[in-house]
Amino acid sequence: MKAEHNGMRKIIHIDMDAFYAAVEERDFPELKGKPLVVGGLPEGRGGVVATANYEARKFGIRSAMSSKQAQKLCPYAIFVRPRFAAYKEVSQKIRAIFYRYTDLVEPLSLDEAYLDVTEDKLGIGSAIAIAQQIKQAIKDELNLTASAGVSINKFTAKIASDMNKPDGLTFIGPSKIERFMEKLPVEKFFGVGKVTADKMKKQAIHTGKDLKKLSEQRLTQLFGKSGKFFYHIVRGIDRREVQPNQEIKSISSEDTFTYDLAKGEELNDWLMHITKAAFKRVLHYEMYGRTITLKVKFEDFKIITRSISFPNPIKEVEEALEVTEMLLSQTDFLDKKVRLLGVSFSNFGEAKPRNPTNAGQSKLF
Ligand code: DCP
Ligand code: MG
Numbered sequence: 410m411k412a413e414h415n416g417m418r419k420i421i422h423i424d425m426d427a428f429y430a431a432v433e434e435r436d437f438p439e440l441k442g443k444p445l446v447v448g449g450l451p452e453g454r455g456g457v458v459a460t461a462n463y464e465a466r467k468f469g470i471r472s473a474m475s476s477k478q479a480q481k482l483c484p485y486a487i488f489v490r491p492r493f494a495a496y497k498e499v500s501q502k503i504r505a506i507f508y509r510y511t512d513l514v515e516p517l518s519l520d521e522a523y524l525d526v527t528e529d530k531l532g533i534g535s536a537i538a539i540a541q542q543i544k545q546a547i548k549d550e551l552n553l554t555a556s557a558g559v560s561i562n563k564f565t566a567k568i569a570s571d572m573n574k575p576d577g578l579t580f581i582g583p584s585k586i587e588r589f590m591e592k593l594p595v596e597k598f599f600g601v602g603k604v605t606a607d608k609m610k611k612q613a614i615h616t617g618k619d620l621k622k623l624s625e626q627r628l629t630q631l632f633g634k635s636g637k638f639f640y641h642i643v644r645g646i647d648r649r650e651v652q653p654n655q656e657i658k659s660i661s662s663e664d665t666f667t668y669d670l671a672k673g674e675e676l677n678d679w680l681m682h683i684t685k686a687a688f689k690r691v692l693h694y695e696m697y698g699r700t701i702t703l704k705v706k707f708e709d710f711k712i713i714t715r716s717i718s719f720p721n722p723i724k725e726v727e728e729a730l731e732v733t734e735m736l737l738s739q740t741d742f743l744d745k746k747v748r749l750l751g752v753s754f755s756n757f758g759e760a761k762p763r764n765p766t767n768a769g770q771s772k773l774f
Contacts (some may be wrong), residue, residue: 417583418527419536420651422558422566423543425503425520426575430462432499433489435552444468444486449476459491497518497695499551502546506546510539515651523563523706525651537580544578561586564599564645586645591618598642600635608632617643659702660694662687663751669708672742677734680750684733687752697722698754701729703736706749715740718756729754 425431429447435438444465449456456476468483479486500519505512510533513525533539540557547555556577558569567588569579577729581589594616595601595609612631614620620628620643628636641647670676681702691697698767701723702716715736723729733752 411513417561418525420563420566421524421526421536421540421543422563422570423503423507423522423524423540423555424557424570424574425499425547426556427460427462427466428499428520429460429491429496431467431553432495433492436464436495437489440487440489442529444470444483446470446476446479446486446488447491448479448488449478450488450490461486493693494695501554502551503555505549506543506550509546510543513651513653515653523566523651537578540578544576560734562645563649563651564642564647565589565645567599568593568597583645590643590645591616592623593617595620598639600638605632605635612734636743657694657757659753659755660687660690660696660698660750661702661753662690663749664703665706665749666747669746671746671749676750677737677748680733680737680752681730682749684730684752685726687754688729691723691754696754697724698759699723700754700756701732701736702751702753702755703733703740704749704751704753705737705740705747706751707742707745708748710748711745713740722757 414474430445433445433447442464444467445462446458446465448458458470458472458474458476458479460472461470461479465479465483465486468481468486470479470486476488480488483609496519500516502521504514504516504522507522507524510524510529510531511524512530515523516713517523524539526533526536529539533542536559540559544555544557547553554576556570556579558566558571558579558581560566560569560581561583565581567763569581570577572579596606597615598617598620601609608631609615609620614623620639622632623640625637625640628640630636632639663697664679664683666679670679699720699722700716700718704714707710717736723732729752737750
């Protein structure tokens, strides 16, 4: 058992404000104060909005909306393409700030993380003070703003961080938590999508207060495993722990075929397709491995893997395609057909020399 203070944890949820857009405004100050959309350009087909700054949101522009619709809502909005490398760099820097206070950091995305500061590294003690310091460091060192939620569990910390955006700091303490949950509309509950929300409304469940009237058994009956979670969460109980950074060890893609394939042309086409899909992920994460592994599952369900490592990371898709083709051609099929092919990239060591656990100790930026 980990030491806990009266069993009460101190959890912070941090979420950057209008993240991609804020980085663009910071790096290109001429964009400041104008409605800004980061995402596909409206003239390009199928473009979607990744995010919009708060000026653009006034017009109703939201993430995941088509760029076309966004342009209709605000014809004067400025559209810029995302610069993932820049966002990733900021993300690493905010994480380095978090690690100054605790190693229990669970990133949820580039701009969002849970921190367990029940026992903080600097002995500050107050989770609110830590959240303030983190926000200040993000402002001073990165010229960006974040919103923080402070509470005794992940669920309420996350809800809290969203309550006073942008640049907010919201504390939901233990004495307020149950009343807070009673007022909360069911849509805001973790795991409640549109379907579940509709189902709840049919049962006259609109808020936490309504949920609280139902027994654990009834909730489980209605909503399965989530029902149990709802029963506890509405009473302010969420025991999910902050899971420290699960480092990505490999990036892969695989496909099971609808019918088994023999060695030959079609298999090579699939291999090319799967290699490209895996490499697309590599580009997304910008994590270049030095090892490529080919996985082959045969019709008798036997799995073999073949890999090859290089002194330098694989940075080009052509290189990856050449390697996987070679690995496949060297594989002995023993006359068996193939059910599945997979390609993975690993061994990111060289590409990521920075160690996040000590990155926060000194001023890196
Ligand atoms: N994002 C995306 N596509 C989505 C949602 C988000 O590409 N459908 C990207 C762009 C966002 C970033 O992820 O900047 C973070 O997502 P958030 O939901 O935290 O949104 P923002 O940080 O942009 O705004 P907010 O101030 O509401 O947190
Ligand atoms: Mg955000």
